[in-house]
Each structure stands twice: as C-alpha cells, then as structure tokens.
Amino acid sequence: MRALPVGEHALLVEVASGAAAEALHAELLRRRADGSLSVREIVPAARTVLLDGLDDPVRLASRLTGWDIPPLPARAEEAIEISVRYDGPDLADVAARWGVPVREVPEIHTAAEYRVAFCGFAPGFGYLTGLPSRYDVPRRATPRTSVPAGSVALAGPYTGVYPRSSPGGWQLIGTTDAVLWDHTRVPAALLTPGTRVRFTAAAC
Numbered sequence: 651m652r653a654l655p656v657g658e659h660a661l662l663v664e665v666a667s668g669a670a671a672e673a674l675h676a677e678l679l680r681r682r683a684d685g686s687l688s689v690r691e692i693v694p695a696a697r698t699v700l701l702d703g704l705d706d707p708v709r710l711a712s713r714l715t716g717w718d719i720p721p722l723p724a725r726a727e728e729a730i731e732i733s734v735r736y737d738g739p740d741l742a743d744v745a746a747r748w749g750v751p752v753r754e755v756p757e758i759h760t761a762a763e764y765r766v767a768f769c770g771f772a773p774g775f776g777y778l779t780g781l782p783s784r785y786d787v788p789r790r791a792t793p794r795t796s797v798p799a800g801s802v803a804l805a806g807p808y809t810g811v812y813p814r815s816s817p818g819g820w821q822l823i824g825t826t827d828a829v830l831w832d833h834t835r836v837p838a839a840l841l842t843p844g845t846r847v848r849f850t851a852a853a854c
Contacts, residue, residue: 651663651664651665651666651670651674651714651715652664652715653710653711653714653715654711655707655708655711656700656707658707659702659703659704659705659707660700660701660702660703660704660707661700661701661704661707661710661711661714662698662699662700662701663698663699663700663701663714664697664698665697665698665699666697667697668696668697668767668779668807669722669779670697670719671694671695671696671697671698671699671767671768672694672722672765672767672768672779672843672844673719673720673721673722674694674699674719675692675694675699675768675843675844676722676844677717677719677720678692678699678701679692679844687710688704688705689701689702689703689704690702690703691703693768694767694768694843695768695770696767696768696777727846728846729763729764729845729846729847729848730840730841730845730846730847730848731847731848731849731850732802732811732826732828732847732848732849732850733826733827733828733849733850733851733852734756734759734760734802734824734825734826734849734850734851734852735824735825735826735851735852736755736756736759736823736824736851737824737825738801738802738803738821738822738823738824738825739822740790740821740822740823741755741822741823741824743821744787744804744821744823747787748784748785748787755823756824756851758781758785759781759809759823759824759849760848760849760850760851762780762781762782763780763846763847763848764778764779764780764781764809764846764847764848764849765778765779765780765844765845765846765847766778766841766842766843766844766845766847767779767808767843768843769839769841769842769843771810772812772813772814772816772831773813773814773831773838773839774813774814774830774831774838774839774840774841775810775811775812775813775830776810776811776830776839776841776842776843776845776847777808777810778808778809778810778841778847779807779808779809780809780847781804781807781809783807785804786806786807787804787805787806787821788805788806789805789806789819789820789821790819790820790821792819793817793818793819794817794818794819795817796815796816796817797812797815797816797817797818797820797822798812798815798825799812799813799814799815800812800825800826800827800828800830801818801820801822801824801825802822802823802824802825802826802849803818803820803821803822803823804820804821804823805819805820805821809849811826811828811830811841812830813830813831814831826852828840
C-alpha cells in the first residue's frame, strides 16, 4: 500500500489489486461511520482509493500503512436484479473466446453474483466484478462511436451497463431496460460501490 498526498486536503492510496481496493474502501467507510476517520469523500477506483476533505493527509498517510485491512465484508442487503436480453452484437465473439456455444453465454453470465467495485466513465456506470478470471475478454480493437443506453458489456475482468448512449469499446452481449441514472432518484445511481448485482435472462 502506498499513500500519496494530492494537494492540501486529499490523499491517493494505491494498492496491489482490485480486491484490495474494495476492501480498503469498505474499511474507510466503516471508520468514517464510527467517527474514527474524518473525510468528506471516499472514491474507489480499479487499484486506488481517493480521500478528499482531510485535515492532515500527511499524518493519515503515515498511519494507513500500519492498518490491518480485514477481508471484504458481505453486504447484508439483497442483490439488485437486472433483467437482460442477451442479444448483443458481440455475443458470438464472446462465446468463441470462451470456447462455448452462444446459448451458454447467458447461462455463464447469469450464474455469477457481482459486486460494484467502483464507478466512473459516465454517471451511473458501475464496474462490476464477479465473473471468474477465465472469462476475461479484451476490449474491441476498434471502439464503437455510439453504444446504445442499456447495453450490457464486458471488458477485462469487468461487466458494465452503459447508462446512456456514448462511444465505447466494450464487448456488447445484451441490453436492459433498467434505468442506471435518474437525477430524481436518491441516490441517482442505481449501482454504487459495494452494491451486489445479479443478472437474469429476459424472455426474448
């Protein structure tokens, strides 16, 4: 673990893996909730966690490296279910990379339980982990100039759902009608870090 001051009131903590970043994020949230840590924002990413609004980031940096970070705790609430039509244009390519028939891709994808590791790219976009590493797929060599909202996609170790139409290079395996971002909802994002997610296959 390495902690780097960012400006006067922020700290960027680098860790070795995505799992370590998720565990650190959970521990930081726990300490903020019990009052032992004063910080305004805690923002996880793939292998970092940013803390902003600190009174003394240098002091916290010296303490962090000595912390014992417990394993990621299980979330008590039920998983959010997202219904998917497995009709994406890259479905056959993903099946070929996995070495399975096309009909098995939905079975594999819906069998896993996912967790939102972090958010980014666009409001409401969550990077979900949960598929075994043997199902990692690369991004497309040539990104699409426009990916429709609701597209369910894979890239590397992550699954994601595009909350709005945008360019993108992920492998598209399906579509959903779930609303990922709604500014009238509290919170506006359907998926927030730590949320459990299950995908279900919709009848076509």
